[in-house]
Amino acid sequence: MRALSIAATGMDAQQTRVEVISNNLANMNTTAYNTRRAEFADMHYQIVRAAGASSAATGEVVPEGVQLGTGVRTSSVSIDITQGTLKDTAGDLDIAIEGNGYLEVTLPSGEAAFTRDGALQRSAEGLIVNSEGFPIAGNITIPNNARDIAINPAGEVFVTIDGQPAASLIGTIGLVAFSNPKGLEALGGNLYRETEASGNPLQGLAGQDGRGTFRQGYLEESNVDVVQQIAELIEAQRGYELNSKVITAADQMMGATTQIR
């Protein structure tokens, strides 16, 4: 009675899909959140009658055998890394990345993590940190007496200090590129970590070798398309119902079997 377990894998897959969609919808207002999509693949097949074998009844070669599938499984949850829309915030430490690239932050463990969330802040010591308080690579410190902060598209941070006519450069925010950004491991808190699939982080400057540029006073919104997600949610729900229908049918057939006299 494989139909029961096959339908169970189908329900499981649709449930995974609903979970992914609900996570997307929950994060529709998360800065720089990337939409996830569950991808499925069929499971292995049981060969009941091999193609090419000769039929016992007639001695003819079977052109197509009998292969019975065993269900579906989630093959991957892929990330849609297209750019979200940029929202004007007017914050002087809000920077959006226009194009490819990630900001590098240093976790308390000393490990590097990567993010596209450019809602940066100033720590008590004047260090530029992300919203979780992790310092941005380069450890750029803003002097206490700085009056105005300007970040140009190349990531150079200039401050105007009271009493000085010209703005002075205090550091440069770099951008990190990956061969396969979709292979990054999400850590939560809008942070990602490099994996074997993502390739090594390639540090560089904004605007170089295909990296994007910065835009001060803007934040990148999530790229969740709400209408599309709702449509997919409905599809997943119907798919779930269909699979449960198979379970009911299989159950009734089993019931009928036990009643055969």
Add this chain to the structure above:
Amino acid sequence: MDNAGYIGLSRSAGLMRELNAVANNIANLSTNGYRREGSVFAEHVKALDAGDPSISMTAMSHRYLDLSAGDVVTTNNALDFAIPGEGFFLVETAGGERLTRDGAFSLNEIGELVTGSGNRVLNESGGSIVIPQQAENITASSDGTIFADEQAVGRLGVVTADAASMVREGKNLFRAENGFERVDRAEVRQRALEGSNVSAVTELARLIEVQRMYEASKQFTDNESERIRQTVRTLGQES
């Protein structure tokens, strides 16, 4: 039980198998590029003793691969590809070259185009397609040529094979037992994915049909059992 009972049972066993095929189709309702599976029942003639007529049993003789196209939906992803017409993408696995209609590709750590399971996607000459790391814009023309910042980096290999010789391997892959042929004029669409070609309505109708047929076949077995019982009872009374 006599022959009639066995014939009824052969039908029941076949329907059970068909139910599994329907269940597998429905389970793969959301699998990219999944091809629906159909089953064909055939008469299985069994010879009886000399002089007696032969009897017909039923058996699920083969399945067929429904190669009709699934719905193509547009996505935002530059690495999603769909073939609106005939053909399969060619991918390389440890076991050799395999065919797939699932075009949800991504890149591996060295920038090669790979499938969701990490198998390299092959170009028309059988090599891998490498997207340079600094590429900002990945576009594709309708013949499957991929451009990274207007620089052609390779053309997706599209092949066809005889449906009868295709064996399912799972992971959305097919093995072409009798080889495959390259398609020169294949149409490939970027930022689109082909869904499964399973029609929910058709499968549900088939499901109900299988269920009812099963009940009918069970009823037949029951009636047959009743007939034998009646016979035994009648013969018993007469003696």
